[in-house]
Amino acid sequence: MSTALVIIDVQKLLFDVEPQPFERDETIARINSLSAKARRAGIPVIVIQHERENHPLAYGAEGWELPDDLVVTESDVKVRKTAPDSFFKTNLKELLDERGVTDLTVCGFASEFCVDTTFRRAASLGYNLRLVSDAHTTHDKDHASSQLIREHHNNTLVYLGGYDGSIAVLPEAEVEFMQVEPV
Template sequence: MSSALIVIDVQNVLFEPEPRPYEADAVIDRINGLIARARTAKVPVLFVQHESSGTPIEYGSPGWALAAGLDARPDDPVVRKTTPDSFLRTDLAERLAVLGATRLVLCGYATEVCVDTTTRRAAGLGYQLTLAADAHTTHDKTHASAAQIRTHHNATLSAIRSFGVPIQALPAAEIVFDA
């Protein structure tokens, strides 16, 4: 089974202004650990970046750039998206097909929107999924804290069986990439 690591929306405008996302620095550290292990195993790392014209997350703007401290390289593939679904109107599926990827490890921002939507879409497309349970984050909401939202999504997504493929939620340190 060929894997790929997908890092969703870890961008300046989402990570730098106060208040920052829940465990922002720890999440970036955990993502960097995943990136390092993926690269060691020669597993491709793809960065997904959200964009919206005329906003602080406009393509090419400082806010659109990947967050400081994230271990991205200039030659890493970037997928540009305009919806919470990393597959909708993007070339992500085509890139993964070229790579032969059948298993995806997902991490990033925002747990209840882009991470959730991308996880469900990928499962619907038949990918085997591992959600890095402590390497995705969001901001607190009026109805729930970011910690509660992450806990809820880890439990909910990993309980879905109807797609016919497993969705695992594992701590980032437990995720293994086969060389």
């Protein structure tokens, strides 16, 4: 059994804008704490970046880049995606399979789109999942505040049923990673 931390779409166009997503600074600080814990335990950190052609999120554009306050290291694995599902037409599953990953800890942006879609897809693929309840965020929408959207997903995704893997929702302070023993 092996774990990976998956950080979804923490990018300049989505975080370094006005208005900022809910708890922008706190969310990035929690993600940085998660990734530091994962690296200390020898757990892979996978950074997902969304892209669109002819758009401010185009590959290599300033908006596509990671915010300056997100800590990323050379050892982190980067995955480019073009749809809300981080597995769709990407090499994410292959990267996880190569590392024997069975458990995913998920955080990032946007709670109701890419985090939700990736989490549900991972559940259907049989992964054991942890959603970090205070380390995913979004922007306010006409129908609901970003805080309410986060709360809704924390209280909905925990009840996904009928899948092979386990599902948990917990705050960053309670997330621990088991030390990986060298082979």
